[in-house]
Amino acid sequence: MSHAVARLRATRLARSVKPFLARGGPKGERCAGCRLVPTHCICALRPVVPTRAGMCLLMADIEPLKPSNTGWLIADVVTDTFAFGWARTEVAPELLTLLNDPQWQPYVVFPEKFAESHRVVHTVHHHATKRPLFILLDGTWDEARKMFRKSPYLQHLPVLSLHPEQLSRYQLRRAQSDSHLCTAEVGALCLNLANDTQAGHALNAYFDVFTEHYLKAKQQLPVDLGDDIHLQLQAITRAA
Numbered sequence: 001m002s003h004a005v006a007r008l009r010a011t012r013l014a015r016s017v018k019p020f021l022a023r024g025g026p027k028g029e030r031c032a033g034c035r036l037v038p039t040h041c042i043c044a045l046r047p048v049v050p051t052r053a054g055m056c057l058l059m060a061d062i063e064p065l066k067p068s069n070t071g072w073l074i075a076d077v078v079t080d081t082f083a084f085g086w087a088r089t090e091v092a093p094e095l096l097t098l099l100n101d102p103q104w105q106p107y108v109v110f111p112e113k114f115a116e117s118h119r120v121v122h123t124v125h126h127h128a129t130k131r132p133l134f135i136l137l138d139g140t141w142d143e144a145r146k147m148f149r150k151s152p153y154l155q156h157l158p159v160l161s162l163h164p165e166q167l168s169r170y171q172l173r174r175a176q177s178d179s180h181l182c183t184a185e186v187g188a189l190c191l192n193l194a195n196d197t198q199a200g201h202a203l204n205a206y207f208d209v210f211t212e213h214y215l216k217a218k219q220q221l222p223v224d225l226g227d228d229i230h231l232q233l234q235a236i237t238r239a240a
């Protein structure tokens with residue numbers, strides 16, 4: 001199975017002059033489906049939930065190569081996920097086509113303090129004919145700000161500013177500040193706003209499972225498939 005982020009990763013890898021080594025070194029063989037070591041693979045746990053909303057990931061250059069990238073989890077859960085590599089000087093024609101497709105109502109998801117106030121919205125409009133398309137800027141905080149400022153094709157779109165009630169649960173990159181949600185957490189909040197609540201819960205639960213497997217793999221410890229995190233994901237998947 002291959003999704004938009006997996007394809008972007010393959011394209012980006014093919015362009016690499018030297019092989020990209022994920023932390024952990026060259027010995028670490030990883031599952032092609034989830035990027036974890038095979039003993040900690042989560043492929044069998046991927047939730048299948050219907051969603052009306054779509055996701056459009058604009059990814060900073062090496063973001064698709066990082067095993068800790070959580071945009072990948074969004075592509076696992078949300079069928080209509082699109083992913084594009086971001087560059088200041090060029091834009092994929094397919095991205096422009098997507099943004100102009102009348103079946104979608106695109107929103108750029110970004111904090112309101114960086115946007116002109118007339119563009120800022122806090123809720124998702126429920127159109128009968130247009131499905132929400134959430135544009136997530138996936139990279140470090142500096143990269144995301146640059147993408148926001150330097151993408152002329154986003155400038156006319158509404159900016160959806162989120163007010164998360166909880167701090168980020170993302171523990172995979174230590175430099176990340178607690179107040180910055182990771183891409184999967186942002187995606188889950190967007191799904192909730194779009195009334196794709198079940199998918200939002202599934203993405204959150206799946207993210208927790210991914211984090212658990214990732215950290216346990218790093219510590220070379222086994223995972224407990226019967227712990228609360230796994231039971232929660234199972235319950236949501238069964239309900240779907």
Ligand SMILES: [Zn+2]
Binds near residue numbers: 032034035042043044
């Ligand atoms: Zn896997």
